[in-house]
Amino acid sequence: MTAPPPIAMLAELTHRCPLSCPYCSNPVEMARLDQELDTETWARVFREAAELGVLQLHLSGGEPASRRDLETLVKAARDAGLYTNLITSGIGLTEKRLAALDAAGLDHVQLSLQGTNPEMADEIGGYKGGFQRKMQVAEWIGKIGFPLTLNAVLHRRNLHQLPRALEMAVEMGARRIEVATVQFHGWALKNRDAFMPTREQAAEATRIVVEARKALKGTLVVDYVPADYHDDYPKKCMGGWGTSGLNVAPDGLVLPCHAAQTITHLEFERVQDKPLAEIWYEGAAFNAYRGTEWMADPCKTCERKTLDFGGCRCQAMAILGDASATDPVCVKSPHHGALQAQANTHAAQTDAPLVYRSQPKKLAETVD
Amino acid sequence: MENGDVPALPRGVRLHFDAVRDTWVLLAPERAVTLDGIGHAILNVVDGTRSFGDITQLLAEKFNAPVDQIAQDSAGFLDALRNRRFLDVKA
Numbered sequence: 248m249t250a251p252p253p254i255a256m257l258a259e260l261t262h263r264c265p266l267s268c269p270y271c272s273n274p275v276e277m278a279r280l281d282q283e284l285d286t287e288t289w290a291r292v293f294r295e296a297a298e299l300g301v302l303q304l305h306l307s308g309g310e311p312a313s314r315r316d317l318e319t320l321v322k323a324a325r326d327a328g329l330y331t332n333l334i335t336s337g338i339g340l341t342e343k344r345l346a347a348l349d350a351a352g353l354d355h356v357q358l359s360l361q362g363t364n365p366e367m368a369d370e371i372g373g374y375k376g377g378f379q380r381k382m383q384v385a386e387w388i389g390k391i392g393f394p395l396t397l398n399a400v401l402h403r404r405n406l407h408q409l410p411r412a413l414e415m416a417v418e419m420g421a422r423r424i425e426v427a428t429v430q431f432h433g434w435a436l437k438n439r440d441a442f443m444p445t446r447e448q449a450a451e452a453t454r455i456v457v458e459a460r461k462a463l464k465g466t467l468v469v470d471y472v473p474a475d476y477h478d479d480y481p482k483k484c485m486g487g488w489g490t491s492g493l494n495v496a497p498d499g500l501v502l503p504c505h506a507a508q509t510i511t512h513l514e515f516e517r518v519q520d521k522p523l524a525e526i527w528y529e530g531a532a533f534n535a536y537r538g539t540e541w542m543a544d545p546c547k548t549c550e551r552k553t554l555d556f557g558g559c560r561c562q563a564m565a566i567l568g569d570a571s572a573t574d575p576v577c578v579k580s581p582h583h584g585a586l587q588a589q590a591n592t593h594a595a596q597t598d599a600p601l602v603y604r605s606q607p608k609k610l611a612e613t614v615d
Numbered sequence: 616m617e618n619g620d621v622p623a624l625p626r627g628v629r630l631h632f633d634a635v636r637d638t639w640v641l642l643a644p645e646r647a648v649t650l651d652g653i654g655h656a657i658l659n660v661v662d663g664t665r666s667f668g669d670i671t672q673l674l675a676e677k678f679n680a681p682v683d684q685i686a687q688d689s690a691g692f693l694d695a696l697r698n699r700r701f702l703d704v705k706a
Binding site: 252254300328392393422464465468 | 625626627628631633635636640642644645646647697698699700
């Protein structure tokens with residue numbers, strides 16, 4: 248098939264982060280500081296992305312503010328013609344740095360929320376004082392006038408805080424809240440016992456979201472990522488593999504999604520070696536699950552196959568060990584029943600400890 | 616949308632010509648909306664000072680179309696943007 252050009256690029260500038268959230272989407276094997284792309288290379292990648300058709304650039308991490316050249320990178324992205332979105336915990340941002348990001352042309356800020364009070368937020372983030380700092384940063388963001396999205400990450404431990412998270416978004420003057428129930432990839436896969444919502448919680452969250460959308464129409468847009476394992480149909484992951492978005496890791500690897508490295512038979516290419524356009528259109532990893540040709544039954548003959556493209560390849564890999572299988576969330580998968588039972592078992596583990604993400608090693612010779 | 620309402624693109628929402636796809640788009644936080652000729656024509660005259668009444672009058676003249684029809688189409692389009700927080704409206 249002929250692929251359309253991508254609309255969005257996630258630039259993971261670094262895997263370093265002051266927080267250590269147990270649901271971090273970074274891979275368990277993280278890129279080291281000395282492997283990170285330098286300023287000039289990122290600037291070139293931004294220009295290549297714009298020429299390829301990318302409109303939206305998400306500057307993420309790790310914590311992107313851990314990069315000292317963040318302001319320079321934002322300016323380079325704007326100069327390339329990209330819409331720049333900073334995905335941040337707020338930690339590492341000062342009033343002065345935010346002013347510099349404003350001057351550099353930053354378009355939008357997405358601020359993560361680990362909980363609605365210090366007790367919850369600091370425990371989940373594994374960073375004492377983080378909540379208070381974040382509230383300060385939110386105030387500075389509002390003062391400058393950056394459009395703001397609050398990204399509330401929810402799971403069994405904090406789903407009861409959803410109503411307060413919605414209020415906080417309104418109080419902060421956010422235009423949008425992303426109600427993101429934890430998806431089980433990366434570090435979250437190690438924390439299913441601690442984080443899996445109960446079916447009742449998942450249903451209650453949906454009810455609250457539907458109500459909030461009505462009540463807050465015109466004030467706050469509510470985007471919603473529902474609990475995954477409890478659904479009957481899988482998510483259209485990445486809008487379809489290799490269809491609308493791509494991800495560049497801190498070390499320059501170009502990935503079809505942030506979890507793609509868990510599909511171990513795929514080979515990824517680097518921005519240091521090839522133009523981005525060539526990787527997008529001709530790279531083996533991008534073509535592996537593009538379109539519908541790769542599908543087997545039940546996807547192959549399913550009327551929904553171009554609605555959800557078989558769901559998430561990384562989830563099929565993680566749960567079934569087969570990246571080309573139907574996402575087991577799907578009610579048509581022979582493994583759907585087992586997954587639902589598994590979800591209920593995870594959700595019943597009341598005393599499960601949190602497994603925090605670790606930090607990337609600084610240098611190649613560091614033995615940790 | 617009333618005739619006296621003044622629509623404006625808020626900070627972080629802007630028109631952009633997408634040279635790769637040869638079309639105008641509206642760039643907004645984490646979203647890109649493809650604009651057809653009409654949508655682009657409407658947003659091109661949204662400047663934060665013109666009222667909705669001024670805008671529909673202007674477009675009716677430009678496209679030589681009945682102002683009621685233009686008002687109906689523009690209101691639907693602008694209300695949809697407003698509901699997504701891509702448009703501010705001052706009364």
